[in-house]
Structure formats: C-alpha cells, structure tokens
Amino acid sequence: MITEFKGKKITSMLGILPENTVLFDDEVSNYSFPPNQTMRLKKLMGYDRHRLTKETTTVSDLAVYGMKYILDNGWISADDIGVIITVTLCPDHFVPHIGNIVQAKCGLGCDVISLDIAQGCCGFLVGLAQAFMMLEHTDKKVVLINGDVLSHKVSKRDRNDFPLIGDGAAITIIENAESKNIYYEMHNDGLRGDVLKIPAGGFRMPSTPETAKMTDQGDGNFRSLDQMHMNGSDVFTFVQTEVPSMIAEAFIREHKNIDDFDRFLFHQPNRFMLQKLADKVGIPYDKMPMDLVEKCGNPSGASIPLTAILNCRDELLSRELKCCLSAFGSGLAWGLMFIDIGALENCEMIEAPL
Amino acid sequence: MNEQILDMLKELRPEYDFETSVDFVMDGLLDSFDIVSICGMLEETYGIKIDGLDIVPENFSSVAAIRSLVEKSLGK
Structure with missing residues (x-):
C-alpha cells in the first residue's frame, strides 16, 4: 500500500521507560557461550544496557502511567481525546483490550473510540496511519500508545534475543492541523x-x-x-x-x-x-x-x-x-x-x- | 590472507576444527552472531566495509568463501 495523508500533525510525544536498568556485562554469565566471544558482540551490536519492567508489569501499566502524566501536566484534557489506538504484541489479556483499560483507569468518557492493533516492529507507522484515518472522522485528538514488555517473552538464556530486548512505551498525540503531505x-x-x-x-x-x-x-x-x-x-x-x-x-x-x-x-x-x-x-x-x-x-x-x-x-x-x-x-x-x-x-x- | 582468516576463526571459536569442516555454517561451527563478529574482525583488519547484502551464510562457509568476500569488498 502506498498513500498520502494531508492535514495531520503530531503535536506531543511522551516516552515511558521502566526505571530498572540491567547491564549487558552483568548478563554475560547467563549465556552458554565463552564470555570473550559474547563481549565481542557488545560493540558491534551496540549492547550495553536495557530497560526491563518488573515481571508483573503490563503494557497498560506503562500506558496508564504515561496517560496520567499527560493529563496531570495539562498536555491535553480528557475531553480532547476522541480515539485511543494501542499497538502492541503484549496484550494484558485476550479480553478486555488495553485501550479500554486505559480509558477506564484514566477516567476517559465512554464515547472515546478504542482500538487495539496487534503489530510489532512496524507498530508506530501502522498506528500513525490508523490515527490519520480516524482523524478524517473526528475533530478531537488521537492518542497513539505503542508499548511492549517483550522481555517477559524472551529467554534470559537466549543470547540471540535477550540482550537486544527492552521494555517501554510511547504515547503520541496526533490531531488535525495544517501540514505538508505525509x-x-x-x-x-x-x-x-x-x-x-x-x-x-x-x-x-x-x-x-x-x-x-x-x-x-x-x-x-x-x-x-x-x-x-x-x-x-x-x-x-x-x-x-x-x-x-x-x-x-x-x-x-x-x-x-x-x-x-x-x-x-x-x-x-x-x-x-x-x-x-x-x-x-x-x-x-x-x-x-x-x-x-x-x-x-x-x-x-x-x-x-x-x-x-x-x-x-x-x-x-x-x-x-x-x-x-x-x-x-x-x-x-x-x-x-x-x-x-x-x-x-x-x-x-x-x-x-x- | 587464508592464514589470517583461519586465525580469526580459531580466535572466535577455538573449540572447533575449521580445517576439516567443509561448510562452517552447515556444520554448526558458526552461527549468525559469529558471522557478525567475523564481519567486524574482517572490516577492522582489512579496512573494508562489507555490503549488507553480502552478509549471508554462503559467504562464510569456508576460508575460500570468506577470502572471496574480502577481495570483493576490497574491490579486487
């Protein structure tokens, strides 16, 4: 699919990182490879540290924490929000959906449209495109939540996958405004x-x-x-x-x-x-x-x-x-x-x- | 160059015998992360930049294949 959008603008961005930082050097002994061989990858791959949530933390926890920060600091008001789009590979549950959990815990109105999308690495682009399309039908703002806690789904003894994984979320606010073609x-x-x-x-x-x-x-x-x-x-x-x-x-x-x-x-x-x-x-x-x-x-x-x-x-x-x-x-x-x-x-x- | 390449392989995975293997990747002597490490060693040693499209298992299957890759990257 190739297309263009007009009159849409990102107006705010918030990143939410778990405070727990784990160093790559401290994990080298978890892997069944000689340490010098694993350390060689550090510079080449850019491994140094990663942010990992607690084992009980979910994407909605990160999203609610971020949304409350946005609302409490007056970035937008609850009434401004028309749509919540959540893009993740890590649902809290199969049902209910993360957007609905965020809507409830942040006290947003029942007329807010909530849409959860299962998507991984391309989640920001897919979420933005969906936001632009939703903005064709509302004058309110779209809140795009991208978040994952994939460290819960990667083996700590897997040197191929675990060193590069990090947990975190981002909230992007998108609205109708003058803009060049996207x-x-x-x-x-x-x-x-x-x-x-x-x-x-x-x-x-x-x-x-x-x-x-x-x-x-x-x-x-x-x-x-x-x-x-x-x-x-x-x-x-x-x-x-x-x-x-x-x-x-x-x-x-x-x-x-x-x-x-x-x-x-x-x-x-x-x-x-x-x-x-x-x-x-x-x-x-x-x-x-x-x-x-x-x-x-x-x-x-x-x-x-x-x-x-x-x-x-x-x-x-x-x-x-x-x-x-x-x-x-x-x-x-x-x-x-x-x-x-x-x-x-x-x-x-x-x-x-x- | 063959000796240098063999030394790099032995330094990376000293537990394996690269002189008797017919295909380093198929025989399990090198995995994808070893290939990344070898790329780094080759780029540093020979001052080359290996094209991303050339970083495929067949170009790391033998000393001769790695040598060909280096020569290609050197523009020979």
Missing part, C-alpha cells in the same frame, strides 16, 4: 512470518507445561515454545534486501533524496544492522540515531518515538524536522513514512517505577 507505504509478507515467532500461547498452540520447557536449541541458546525466537540471519537478509530498495524507489517516486531530510528515524534492531542499512542507502550516521538498543534495548513498536525523544527532544520542541521514518520486522512487515515533526508542544522521556 507519504506512507507499508508492505507485508506472511510467507516469511516464522522468522520472528512466539510459537505457543495463542489458540493454535496453547501454553502447557510442555511448551514451557526450556530446551537447548542446538546453537547454545535455551528457550521454550512460549518464548520468542528470531532467526537473526533471515531477519538481517530481509532488512538488507527490502528496506534499501523501498527507500530508493520512494525517493524516485517522491522526487526526494538524502539531503531532503533532517533525520532518519528507523526502527532499532541493533547497531550492526542499522549501520549496514545506512551504508547501503547512503545515509550519514549523524542523521540516523542508532543508540536505542545500547541505552534502552529494542522495545519493538515504540522504538521510533523513543529514538526521536532520546536523540532529538530539544530540536523537536524548537523546530520542524523533516523526518524519514522506516520500520521493519515481525510479520514480516516493512514500511516507510516521510513526515515533518515539530515544533512539538510537548516532548519528554519519563521513568516509571514499574
């Missing part, structure tokens, strides 16, 4: 979906004591069927194949080039993959932040807004940045958005004792 494209290929998968826990393979058993995957990593597995090699090849060509074709289609953008805010899988992507597309490293995994971990769909807040907060508060957003991952899905962001009314990163 370019958007999104692609999906379910045939390759198994390369990022949590096999058990849904209706196809309910969780049982059997699916919870930790087994050696034959590569030195231990995980269960209840936990996430990523085929790193296939994901890497997917990203290097699909994303540069998508951007190149969009540049031709939209008569754009690298110099037309102030920032390239991409999903944050790891430093190595992002550097290879930047090299392939020809993006200068100083235009493309790559440090979210290093500082917070990869929080899936919240990665782009958290990267923006972490790296560009002051600029986003003071002026308009021409941004190229790109996300890629579970599904498999990959997408692109050209959007001007800023000057924002509010932009903050907060820590939650969750």
Whole structure:
C-alpha cells in the first residue's frame, strides 16, 4: 500500500521507560557461550544496557502511567481525546483490550473510540496511519500508545534475543492541523512470518507445561515454545534486501533524496544492522540515531518515538524536522513514512517505577 | 590472507576444527552472531566495509568463501 495523508500533525510525544536498568556485562554469565566471544558482540551490536519492567508489569501499566502524566501536566484534557489506538504484541489479556483499560483507569468518557492493533516492529507507522484515518472522522485528538514488555517473552538464556530486548512505551498525540503531505507505504509478507515467532500461547498452540520447557536449541541458546525466537540471519537478509530498495524507489517516486531530510528515524534492531542499512542507502550516521538498543534495548513498536525523544527532544520542541521514518520486522512487515515533526508542544522521556 | 582468516576463526571459536569442516555454517561451527563478529574482525583488519547484502551464510562457509568476500569488498 502506498498513500498520502494531508492535514495531520503530531503535536506531543511522551516516552515511558521502566526505571530498572540491567547491564549487558552483568548478563554475560547467563549465556552458554565463552564470555570473550559474547563481549565481542557488545560493540558491534551496540549492547550495553536495557530497560526491563518488573515481571508483573503490563503494557497498560506503562500506558496508564504515561496517560496520567499527560493529563496531570495539562498536555491535553480528557475531553480532547476522541480515539485511543494501542499497538502492541503484549496484550494484558485476550479480553478486555488495553485501550479500554486505559480509558477506564484514566477516567476517559465512554464515547472515546478504542482500538487495539496487534503489530510489532512496524507498530508506530501502522498506528500513525490508523490515527490519520480516524482523524478524517473526528475533530478531537488521537492518542497513539505503542508499548511492549517483550522481555517477559524472551529467554534470559537466549543470547540471540535477550540482550537486544527492552521494555517501554510511547504515547503520541496526533490531531488535525495544517501540514505538508505525509507519504506512507507499508508492505507485508506472511510467507516469511516464522522468522520472528512466539510459537505457543495463542489458540493454535496453547501454553502447557510442555511448551514451557526450556530446551537447548542446538546453537547454545535455551528457550521454550512460549518464548520468542528470531532467526537473526533471515531477519538481517530481509532488512538488507527490502528496506534499501523501498527507500530508493520512494525517493524516485517522491522526487526526494538524502539531503531532503533532517533525520532518519528507523526502527532499532541493533547497531550492526542499522549501520549496514545506512551504508547501503547512503545515509550519514549523524542523521540516523542508532543508540536505542545500547541505552534502552529494542522495545519493538515504540522504538521510533523513543529514538526521536532520546536523540532529538530539544530540536523537536524548537523546530520542524523533516523526518524519514522506516520500520521493519515481525510479520514480516516493512514500511516507510516521510513526515515533518515539530515544533512539538510537548516532548519528554519519563521513568516509571514499574 | 587464508592464514589470517583461519586465525580469526580459531580466535572466535577455538573449540572447533575449521580445517576439516567443509561448510562452517552447515556444520554448526558458526552461527549468525559469529558471522557478525567475523564481519567486524574482517572490516577492522582489512579496512573494508562489507555490503549488507553480502552478509549471508554462503559467504562464510569456508576460508575460500570468506577470502572471496574480502577481495570483493576490497574491490579486487
């Protein structure tokens, strides 16, 4: 799908990080690999620390904490909100939905539309597109919640997956306003979906004591069927194949080039993959932040807004940045958005004792 | 260059015999994260940048394959 939106604007962004920080160095002994071999990955992949929630914390906990901060600090009032869109891979329950929990706990009216979307790495782009479409039908504001607590679903003895994972959430406020055209494209290929998968826990393979058993995957990593597995090699090849060509074709289609953008805010899988992507597309490293995994971990769909807040907060508060957003991952899905962001009314990163 | 590459492999995974394996990846001597590590070592040693599209298992299956990758990255 390739389309454009008009008259839509991001006006505020809030990042919510759990206060608990765990150092990569302290986890090296959890893995069944020689420490020097694991430490070699630290610099290349950008592993240093990640933010992890308590085991009992859910996405709605992060979202409610953030929404109350927004309401208490007068960013918007409850009456301003027409729609809550929640994008996550980590529902509190199958039923009820996170948006409804947020609506109730934050005292929002029953006329607020709530929509939960199951989406991973592309969650910010998918959520923004949905917000833009909803804004065609309301003069109120849309609250987009991106959040995940995927550390609960990744084995701590899985060196391929656990070091890069981080928990967190972002809340983005979107409204109707004068804006330049917003370019958007999104692609999906379910045939390759198994390369990022949590096999058990849904209706196809309910969780049982059997699916919870930790087994050696034959590569030195231990995980269960209840936990996430990523085929790193296939994901890497997917990203290097699909994303540069998508951007190149969009540049031709939209008569754009690298110099037309102030920032390239991409999903944050790891430093190595992002550097290879930047090299392939020809993006200068100083235009493309790559440090979210290093500082917070990869929080899936919240990665782009958290990267923006972490790296560009002051600029986003003071002026308009021409941004190229790109996300890629579970599904498999990959997408692109050209959007001007800023000057924002509010932009903050907060820590939650969750 | 072959010796240098072999030394890198031995440094990375000293527990394996790279001289008897016919395919390092298929034989389980290297996983995707080892490939990332080798890329880092090759880039540092030879001052090259390996194209992301070339970081595929078949280019790390043998010393000869890795050497070809380095030579390609050097523009030879």
